Amino acid sequence: MVLDNVFTGYADPQLHAEGLFINGKWVAGDGIPVTDPSSGNTLVEVPDANIAEAMSAVDAADAAAKGWRETPPRQRSEILRSWFTLMTEHAEELALLISLENGKALTDARGEVAYAAEFFRWYAEEATRIPGEYRHTPNGAHHILVDHDPIGIALLITPWNFPAAMATRKIGPALAAGCTVILKPASETPLTAYAMARLGAEAGVPPGVVNVITTSDPGPVSSAILSDPRVRKLSFTGSTGVGRILLAEAAKTVVSCSMELGGNAPFIVMDDANLDAALNGAMVAKMRNGGEACTAANRFYVQSGIHDAFVAGLTQRMQALKLGAGYDAETQCGPMITTKAVEKIDRLVAEAKERGAQVTTGGTPQPGSGYYYPPTVIENVPTDAAIAHEEIFGPVAAIYRFDTEDEAIRMANTTEYGLAAYVYSRDITRAMRVGRGIETGMLGINRGLMSDPAAPFGGVKQSGLGREGGVTGILEFLEPKYFAVEF
Numbered sequence: 233m234v235l236d237n238v239f240t241g242y243a244d245p246q247l248h249a250e251g252l253f254i255n256g257k258w259v260a261g262d263g264i265p266v267t268d269p270s271s272g273n274t275l276v277e278v279p280d281a282n283i284a285e286a287m288s289a290v291d292a293a294d295a296a297a298k299g300w301r302e303t304p305p306r307q308r309s310e311i312l313r314s315w316f317t318l319m320t321e322h323a324e325e326l327a328l329l330i331s332l333e334n335g336k337a338l339t340d341a342r343g344e345v346a347y348a349a350e351f352f353r354w355y356a357e358e359a360t361r362i363p364g365e366y367r368h369t370p371n372g373a374h375h376i377l378v379d380h381d382p383i384g385i386a387l388l389i390t391p392w393n394f395p396a397a398m399a400t401r402k403i404g405p406a407l408a409a410g411c412t413v414i415l416k417p418a419s420e421t422p423l424t425a426y427a428m429a430r431l432g433a434e435a436g437v438p439p440g441v442v443n444v445i446t447t448s449d450p451g452p453v454s455s456a457i458l459s460d461p462r463v464r465k466l467s468f469t470g471s472t473g474v475g476r477i478l479l480a481e482a483a484k485t486v487v488s489c490s491m492e493l494g495g496n497a498p499f500i501v502m503d504d505a506n507l508d509a510a511l512n513g514a515m516v517a518k519m520r521n522g523g524e525a526c527t528a529a530n531r532f533y534v535q536s537g538i539h540d541a542f543v544a545g546l547t548q549r550m551q552a553l554k555l556g557a558g559y560d561a562e563t564q565c566g567p568m569i570t571t572k573a574v575e576k577i578d579r580l581v582a583e584a585k586e587r588g589a590q591v592t593t594g595g596t597p598q599p600g601s602g603y604y605y606p607p608t609v610i611e612n613v614p615t616d617a618a619i620a621h622e623e624i625f626g627p628v629a630a631i632y633r634f635d636t637e638d639e640a641i642r643m644a645n646t647t648e649y650g651l652a653a654y655v656y657s658r659d660i661t662r663a664m665r666v667g668r669g670i671e672t673g674m675l676g677i678n679r680g681l682m683s684d685p686a687a688p689f690g691g692v693k694q695s696g697l698g699r700e701g702g703v704t705g706i707l708e709f710l711e712p713k714y715f716a717v718e719f
């Protein structure tokens with residue numbers, strides 16, 4: 233059993249999940265190695281679902297759909313609430329599992345489990361508040377009633393960087409709305425999804441309501457699922473590139489899409505910012521999850537008057553971080569997810585250096601086993617360097633200098649992304665003015681952490697479509713139904 237064996241050691245072959253989770257049953261298999269990023273060793277293999285197995289998950293979700301949508305909201309709510317409780321009770325095992333397969337520091341993994349579980353608690357509460365509407369027609373002669381139906385079977389595709397939270401942020405509202413789901417976690421981090429499915433079953437989620445499939449060939453498998461007319465929703469979190477492919481696929485059957493895609497967050501520090509607060513916020517916005525977050529500060533724009541003090545302070549804090557295996561208690565920054573991720577970071581830093589940027593700490597990958605890149609600060613980065621335009625997705629703070637507010641806003645907006653942004657200033661009017669000028673779905677004002685289950689999470693421009701969390705999140709899984717009534 234996955235959770236038990238986390239304690240017996242990550243090298244234990246019994247850590248192998250029992251298989252695909254379809255219709256409440258485990259379907260054994262192998263074919264996808266899950267790697268420990270701190271060593272490069274294979275932890276276990278998980279099943280590699282083929283199209284027929286994926287379609288049996290759709291059949292299961294379909295068979296369960298009527299029963300689940302007709303389950304009273306209060307009962308759906310209580311099941312979600314029990315799932316929250318079980319996740320909380322098993323928080324330490326889940327955190328260790330996340331740390332093992334993703335590499336993140338245990339402190340980050342614990343934070344993720346708490347955040348992930350909160351989506352079940354929040355949507356347990358929202359399940360009983362599904363909105364409706366009544367009004368007269370403007371001529372006063374007729375009646376308008378608007379109900380909300382569950383949208384239907386949902387395909388949920390999640391990334392590896394938050395293996396628990398990206399799944400609960402979708403499953404919570406989907407189940408609260410009365411939808412049944414097929415979850416396709418990232419191949420790098422499937423164990424957390426299996427462990428959560430097990431807890432869901434224990435919480436009383438009926439067979440077929442939540443199905444989990446893993447596949448090494450997500451393109452054809454997701455196309456097959458999306459081409460089935462019973463599937464009415466795609467909720468995707470991942471890169472903008474894959475999001476574009478999936479939007480084109482979903483267009484074939486006009487499936488409703490929620491897209492949580494890439495980011496390139498600016499972090500703006502004005503001259504009048506509280507330096508300590510800005511540095512604390514910068515460390516959270518940059519280093520949560522070792523920089524592997526879509527909301528991670530990717531570009532630090534620092535006003536000339538505070539620039540040098542900010543660079544010195546950030547360098548000192550980044551230098552002090554302890555790099556190591558995520559599951560070592562001392563670790564503050566774990567390994568990256570893959571060698572490819574380290575190579576990308578290395579390429580971006582090397583290109584910036586060639587173009588004149590200076591490294592104040594870090595700057596070269598750590599040799600040896602495991603996928604490590606040290607906490608790094610680079611300053612005087614040219615604004616047209618690749619690192620200013622691509623997601624770094626690693627522990628590298630790239631710093632740019634600016635003089636005027638307009639310049640900061642203009643630089644912040646020179647990106648196809650618009651997910652998150654941060655502004656630090658003691659003058660709240662000024663911070664709000666700068667913030668209003670930035671094209672973004674979310675803005676941290678004197679805060680380096682914005683994610684909250686009660687808030688609408690999502691981006692503008694090519695960072696996505698729709699919102700997850702908050703009162704809006706459930707609407708992504710509901711379809712308004714208008715009754716024109718004569719009485």
Ligand code: NAD
Nearest residue numbers: 390391392417418450451454470471474492493494495526
């Ligand atoms: P990815 O796009 O490579 O993969 C995401 C998921 O899509 C995985 O489950 C993967 O197996 C699957 N996938 C890949 N190709 C597919 C295809 N052709 N068809 C169907 N599914 C496919 O992203 P990643 O590397 O796992 O995650 C990192 C990216 O996710 C970053 O760009 C990050 O910004 C983004 N992200 C966004 C948010 C958000 O809320 N906006 C949150 C976390 C991560």
